[in-house]
């Protein structure tokens with residue numbers, strides 16, 4: 001009972017507020033927003049937005065009127081502490097907000113590079129709209145970018161920068177790109193595609209210093225002794241979940257804010273969702289912290305349902321996508337931990353899927369330019385069904401028959 005206060009107005013925070021109203025929740029809803037924009041979509045920041053000339057409003061979930069009409073109070077500012085006994089949140093402005101239920105949807109922040117010259121203006125990161133905007137603004141005056149980190153965001157940006165005519169080098173410490181997230185088959189496909197586009201990918205190397213003259217970036221030194229010239233450096237070396245607010249309030253944290261299978265923290269009046277939440281997963285066993293729009297919005301819907309009387313274990317099936325140049329990668333399920341990969345389709349034709357198995361069980365499907373396989377995978381998982389590796393590899397096997 002009482003107001004719901006949501007800290008963080010990203011994908012998760014916005015969705016809780018919207019879903020609460022949709023479910024008929026009639027008490028006060030406050031959405032604390034520490035960014036100087038209406039809540040917006042993050043995925044285009046490393047993809048289309050950098051290429052386009054559209055304004056920030058093109059990214060907004062909803063116009064301002066929506067929040068007025070729905071009586072969702074957007075509160076500009078930052079939450080700095082939680083008084084759990086008094087059920088109040090303190091904002092940096094000094095204002096306090098009473099809550100009946102508090103939602104922590106604080107997301108994650110960029111992991112910063114700890115290297116000489118890493119704080120120069122031409123060393124950029126990509127997490128928030130202002131960073132994407134800043135990159136878009138300076139790119140026309142730049143000719144050579146070194147991207148540090150070949151994860152999703154680094155590669156999406158690299159592809160975009162190349163399309164915009166920059167010389168692009170990508171550095172990755174691991175022996176293959178996106179190594180934590182996809183199979184070797186998919187890494188190899190993307191390595192080849194980015195190289196075809198003229199991007200130089202350097203694997204198994206680390207940046208050791210950013211070189212500069214007169215405050216301007218001139219290049220990056222590598223652990224193998226080489227030096228790459230550059231007038232721009234973009235860093236995509238992962239994120240750190242924003243757990244400090246919870247930790248300082250005495251809530252259990254580890255690699256995220258610890259929540260149970262209902263997304264509740266150890267305090268029944270406080271929940272955590274999205275990128276910041278380390279949630280118990282009966283389906284996958286143990287705890288998970290995922291970074292995806294699906295995870296944040298499905299968490300939000302599950303929590304809004306609980307707060308309006310429909311208490312259910314969070315049990316959505318994960319899915320994810322990444323657009324890199326002309327290629328669309330879509331992942332259904334969690335493919336980590338596989339011991340067998342079966343390909344359907346043909347990488348040479350730029351359209352295939354990697355079906356990932358552990359023993360006989362299908363963990364997930366990584367699809368490249370095969371949206372049909374991806375949707376099939378999601379529907380199959382929703383039905384808790386599987387197909388055999390032999391069926392997956394056989395293009396004459398009709399996938400639809402497995403859904404009948």
Ligand code: FAD
Pocket residue numbers: 007008009010011012013032033034035042043044045046077078079080105106107108126127128153242245273274275276290291292293294296319320321322323
């Ligand atoms: P966020 O959306 O990060 O929102 C958290 C908000 O809380 C932020 O605005 C933050 O500033 C604010 N905040 C933090 N602390 C406080 C505080 N104390 N007080 C007030 N506010 C606070 N996912 C996909 O599935 N597909 C993609 O293609 C994809 N592309 C991406 C591209 C980029 C460039 C980035 C950065 C992410 C991408 N993601 C993608 C990941 C996805 O955007 C995130 O998983 C998702 O935004 C997580 O939602 P969230 O609500 O947990 O956190």
